[in-house]
Amino acid sequence: MSGYWKDAEATGETLREGWLRTGDVGVLDADGYLTLLDRSKDVIITGGSNVYPREVEEVLQAHPGVAEVSVIGEPDPEWGERVVAFVVSESWASVDGEELDRHCLAHLARFKRPKAYHFLVSLPKNDYGKVLKNTLRRVEPGRAAHPDQA
Structure with a gap:
């Protein structure tokens, strides 16, 4: 190149x-x-420890009620960043943050588990199918819809 x-x-x-x-x-x-x-650029540094989003995504993806997931770091005044998961549930599943939290705690160190779960209809992707993490970073906390939907 x-x-x-x-x-x-x-x-x-x-x-x-x-x-x-x-x-x-x-x-x-x-x-x-x-x-x-x-x-x-996607590594999350929380409390001085590195968290690789891919590791957290793989654990969450193993949950039967999760269709898709993407994990990002969100600024946190105390820890520097906090781990946040954006989840698309399987159509038949009624999974919630508490259930996913228990699943993560069984498979990850406590500091790596997401501190927030946002449930979306779909993950924003580019034309190649890659998740647009920059778009996820602009989702308003608590909003449970696709970031591009008004």
């Missing part, structure tokens, strides 16, 4: 000293295998 089309600032942030910085966070195991954990 030689750069972003007509975007010198984005090119400068991404290409540094001959390296393409993707923003992916990963770990190498003893055998040299790379496991991608998440994107660095």
